[in-house]
Amino acid sequence: MGTIAACMLLGMLAAAATTGATAQAPFEHREFDATLDAPYRAAPAQGRSPGRAFTLHFSYPAALREQAVTWRLELLAPSGQPVQQWFGVARLFERAVTLRIPWGAGKDAAALPDGNYQLRLRALAQERRAGMAAPLAPRRAAAGDPGLAAAARTLAEGQAGLIEQRWDILVGNPAPPAMPAFRALPARAAPPAAAPAPDALPYTVYYGNLHSQTRHSDGGGDVAHCSGAQAPQSGAFGPADAYAFARAHGLDILFTSEHNHMYDGSDGTNGDADAAAAKALYHAGLDIAAEFNAAHPDFLAIYGMEWGVINNGGHLNIFNSEELLGWEVNNRNELLADTLTPKNDYASLFALMRQRGWIGQFNHPALNGQFRVGGVPFGYSADGDAAMALCEVMNSSAFSTNMTETESRRSNYELACNKALEAGYHLAFSSDQDNHCANWGASYSNRTGILIPNGVPLSQASVLDALKARRVFATMDKHAQLVLSANGHLMGERFNNSGPLRLLVNYASLAGGRVATVAIYEGVPGRNGTVTQLASVADTTITPANGEHFYYAKVTQDDGKVLWSAPVWVSQGACP
Structure with missing residues (x-):
């Protein structure tokens, strides 16, 4: 289905929503x-x-x-x-x-x-x-x-409902840490004639924004008068506009993550909604992304959904589902989705995601009360561990209208992501913008960096492979890179080890950035305890206690912008 047909469907759904539901501002993102x-x-x-x-x-x-x-x-x-x-x-x-x-x-x-x-x-x-x-x-x-x-x-x-935010500040002029030599990875695809340096890692970095909305749900608001979430399917701009904007703004990847329960044109349940039209709009979005990618091989457009509700639930992105998932039915008892997924039932959702091979991301996670499995917030699930690859560690304001990458309202979710890691989830950190206004990627300079092997084209398949491998870092600086290694193993890997473990924090900037502080953190998957700082140097060697461990690096630049590496997971055993 082409873009024109998608616009026609959008008009049909908007008309149905007007007759079957009272127009109102969306309830999502209206929490404290x-x-x-x-x-x-x-x-x-x-x-x-x-x-x-x-x-x-x-x-x-x-x-x-x-x-x-x-x-x-x-x-x-x-x-x-x-x-x-x-x-x-x-x-x-x-x-x-x-x-x-x-x-x-x-x-x-x-x-x-x-x-x-x-x-x-x-x-x-x-x-x-x-x-x-x-x-x-x-x-x-x-x-x-x-x-x-x-x-x-x-x-x-x-x-x-308690919110906790943490940000570092520098007092005085402490000496910066020594950093190991690290050759910056190429950004985007290197020219065919340019061979990677022999001592460089064999990857290219692609920078993306993996969380945004368009008029297919509650986004796409014109920045001239956008002040919050849009009434579902009332925004001025759709997925094709978002991809074009992000590409023009220098991003390599944009994921438009539409709220799965708004395809009926309502934030509640629209009893008069046309179930066939709701499902067709989701599939039209998939077609729009495919058409854009065919015309722009230098950019990756991804279309999918943000599943769930915030209150007593939790939002998560599903990157590669060709099925619209939902729980709402209209007055004719027709499911307003392709596949039934009960509301707030994360155990069942994770089982379905694992079965289908879908990959997910925890979005702006709260410290308490979200993503319950067995009644426990961030309760561990083997299915969830297989399906969920990312956790948003930082977002700029979802309702920012900033077009110069200088938004000052930013949220930090590192503590909640650490809670998931301690529960046993294997997650890399991501940094997105959750744009609801038409400034996809422009509100701040943060990005999710994704490492794809040199010579492998940018595609949904190569990005999903990287996410599955957790070859990802989160950055507030779109010109910076951070890669953690452990005894030569790359961040994202899980491996057995005996004896000493050398953790190496590799940082590079393509725009003259410098490191002010570095920290290496340690946790224990399944302990449900507290992640603690292990070291404040970029090159450290330890001998872990026998058992399971994870480690990740955090670098703060001298301008205050932060980068987070993906963890490595180490099963430490006794020396032979």
Whole structure:
């Protein structure tokens, strides 16, 4: 089915949605959200001590009543201990709230040794009730402050709806780490006459955005007046527009991940929806991607779905399904999808994905309450482990209209991804934009880097092979690369080892970037414990304890942009 036919189908579905359902803004992405903007370095001094400001953004589009947002911001020393804290209670209703905390001028940073520090924001929104404490303006916590103790009780770990964000900042001018020599991998396909250097890894890096929407669901909003998710199938631009925009903006890959439950033109269930038309629209999207790829062999368009709902569920992408999956039926009891997948039943979904050979990604995972298997959030499933290849570690704002790659509202999901890794999932990190406005890949400079063997064409098959092998890194800098190796094994690999293990963090920048800090993290799959930092050097040798381990690298550039490698998984045994 061609693009014109797809547009006709879209019109049919929109008309059906108008007659069968009340028009309303989508419910997805209307949950409580909290982000932290923390400049990595202090601003240049202008006749005074250099300083910076930390900015907190709170929003809750779906709140029907006023919310009290309790928050605490901690500055953690390199040891992990809090050295300074701020807290408050903000009123939140109808409009987003932005709080600014100046820091660094005068004595704020003077007493702190040079080093890489971390800011940790915890925030929780609760409906205001009689007897609740009055709003509290941001304030610096003093020792024994009873207000801080009250905030800590409210923000106890494990609370449903609790959001935690962490970003590093640099204090002073610590010496940068020594980095091993590493020849940058070619980006895109190398010219036929250009042979790879003999000491380089035999891969080409392709940079993509693996999470976005168009008017086939709740995306495609014109940036001139886009302020959030669009009413399903009302956006101005469709998949072909998205692929053309991303290609023109320099991306190699764009995945348009449409919400699987919006093919009826509704965010609820449209009882009057035409089941055949809903299914046909999904298949038309697959055809649009195929047509675009045939005309543009230098770019990969992928069309698929974002399955699930956020509240008490969790969104995940499925990259290679030719079947529309769903749980909704119309008034004639017709399934509004090709294949039934019960809502929020992740165990059954994972089993189907494994059976069909589908590959998935956990999208913007919450710390608590999502992706339940056996009643346990991020509960381990062998089927899920086989099917799920990626976990989004960082996103720019889903509703950004930024066209210059400078969006400041960014979310970090490293803790949630670590929770999945500790549960036993074998996941690489990805970094996407979840674009709902028509700025696919343009809101920020972040990308997912995918390693494809030299000489292998860019195609859906080669990308899926790379995802299955976890040959992937996440980056906030589209010109940078990060590859972790362990005793010569490439990130993404699972291998047996005895004796010493050499972990090597390989970094390269195609635009003059430099490393400010490096960290290697260690965890144990299936332990359901805590991932901890193992080393702060790029070349380290250890002898792990016998048993299962995973390791990944994290590099922060001197401009504050972060890269995450995929893990390696090591089964350590006794020496012969």
